[in-house]
Amino acid sequence: MVRDIDKTTSLHLNNEAQFLCFRLDAEKDAQLYGMNIFKIREIIHYDGEVTEILGGSDGVMLGFLSVRGESIPLVDVKRWLHYNANDPSRNLTECSVKDDHNLVIVCHFSNHSIALKVLKIERIIHKNWTEISAGDKQGINEEGKLSAITRFDEERVVQILDVEKMISDVFPSLKDLDDLTLRCIEAIQSQKLILIAEDSLSALKTLEKIVQTLELRYLAFPNGRELLDYLYEKEHYQQVGVVITDLEMPNVSGFEVLKTIKADHRTEHLPVIINSSMSSDSNRQLAQSLEADGFVVKSNILEIHEMLKKTLS
Numbered sequence: 001m002v003r004d005i006d007k008t009t010s011l012h013l014n015n016e017a018q019f020l021c022f023r024l025d026a027e028k029d030a031q032l033y034g035m036n037i038f039k040i041r042e043i044i045h046y047d048g049e050v051t052e053i054l055g056g057s058d059g060v061m062l063g064f065l066s067v068r069g070e071s072i073p074l075v076d077v078k079r080w081l082h083y084n085a086n087d088p089s090r091n092l093t094e095c096s097v098k099d100d101h102n103l104v105i106v107c108h109f110s111n112h113s114i115a116l117k118v119l120k121i122e123r124i125i126h127k128n129w130t131e132i133s134a135g136d137k138q139g140i141n142e143e144g145k146l147s148a149i150t151r152f153d154e155e156r157v158v159q160i161l162d163v164e165k166m167i168s169d170v171f172p173s174l175k176d177l178d179d180l181t182l183r184c185i186e187a188i189q190s191q192k193l194i195l196i197a198e199d200s201l202s203a204l205k206t207l208e209k210i211v212q213t214l215e216l217r218y219l220a221f222p223n224g225r226e227l228l229d230y231l232y233e234k235e236h237y238q239q240v241g242v243v244i245t246d247l248e249m250p251n252v253s254g255f256e257v258l259k260t261i262k263a264d265h266r267t268e269h270l271p272v273i274i275n276s277s278m279s280s281d282s283n284r285q286l287a288q289s290l291e292a293d294g295f296v297v298k299s300n301i302l303e304i305h306e307m308l309k310k311t312l313s
Contacts, residue, residue: 012255012286015129017248019150020105021122021158024078024097032122033077034150034158036248038278039109043121046102050074058091059083060170065115067106074104074115075170077161081145083169109163109277111297114170125152132250134199134222135159144201148250164277164298165202178206181301187215188305190312192241194218197227197257198275199249206299207244207275214308224252228260237267242311246298247276247283255290262291271311275299 011017019034020043050063051071057063060083062074079092097119105116127150135146147162168175194211198204199222211218221227224245231237243261247254254274261267271293276283279297287295294307 012247012253012283013259015253015256016127017129017132017253018124018126019158019160020124021152022105022118023120023122024081024118026098026119029156032152032156032158033118034125034160035105035107035163036160036278037124038280038283039107039163041106041108041113044104044106046074046104046115058093059088060092062117065104067115070113072106072113072115073170074117075166076117080166080169084143085169085172088172107163109279110167111279112167112171114167122152125150125158129249129253129256130251132160134250135162147199147248162200162202164200168202178209178301182209182213185210185213185301185305187213188309188312190216190241192217192312193236193239194308195227195231195240195243196220197222197224197243197245197249197254199223199246203246203275203277203298206301207304210299210301210304211308214305216308216312223249224254224257226251228252228257231261231267232264235266237270240270242308243270243272244275244304245272247274247278255286258287258290258292273304273307273311275304 018037020037021032021034023030023032046065050065052063060075060080062076064071065074076096078097079095082092082095097117099119103118107114132148132150135148144165145162146159148160150158152158194216196207245254245257258272261270261272273294274287274292275296275298277298284295296303
């Protein structure tokens with residue numbers, strides 16, 4: 001546990017991250033994909049039974065597997081990349097990962113456990129967030145399934161998956177629950193501006209719905225660098241009531257945003273709320289040590305409502 005906290009602290013305080021890189025196809029030049037190692041619980045070759053779901057297993061979800069007594073949904077990542085929310089019943093069998101060995105990445109993020117079927121693990125890469133660019137600027141991210149892109153080596157790039165988008169696609173009923181929850185929260189009376197830093201299009205849409213329902217003014221930025229530039233330009237910080245920031249972002253991470261704001265005498269009083277799918281104890285403890293005013297598991301509507309009501313009152 002202590003080692004995990006030390007590793008987390010070292011990476012975040014240096015504006016760095018590590019990504020597990022994998023492929024979905026056997027071709028030598030197959031595209032590489034990646035995800036943050038802090039969202040990964042373990043990697044296994046699963047040889048147990050996969051429990052099929054109602055409606056068959058020709059969609060994104062293959063069924064449920066059992067890992068040490070825990071039932072976990074199994075998602076074919078290649079199928080998900082071909083999935084279209086406007087045609088949810090499409091048969092995706094032809095888009096499957098072609099592998100009989102069931103190489104599975106077991107993940108935990110946003111309070112959800114999910115197993116991802118992939119073809120082959122490459123290796124872990126260590127990157128500074130300044131070496132990572134937004135996925136939506138590469139012309140390869142029409143449905144917002146990629147949050148970022150970075151170099152694997154001199155010849156190849158890695159596309160970082162937007163796992164928040166994956167969760168919303170695999171569990172569409174969660175959106176219905178969010179919509180129901182939004183109907184139950186009351187507006188907050190404040191003229192202060194909310195600044196949001198979030199690179200996931202899916203997560204940003206949820207945050208925007210929340211602040212719009214609360215009838216609050218806001219500006220959203222795709223990374224921490226753009227938020228900080230705006231905050232200190234023309235003394236905009238005088239109009240700002242709260243900053244809500246993700247942790248994983250190209251250029252400048254959420255922890256770097258938090259450190260910068262709290263270290264500057266002009267903004268040290270400004271409330272900063274961390275909104276992240278990486279909800280481990282080590283991340284929470286680091287956020288607390290850097291004087292974050294709140295930590296929300298992305299994006300818990302009621303928790304965000306309560307924190308905004310508290311900080312803006």
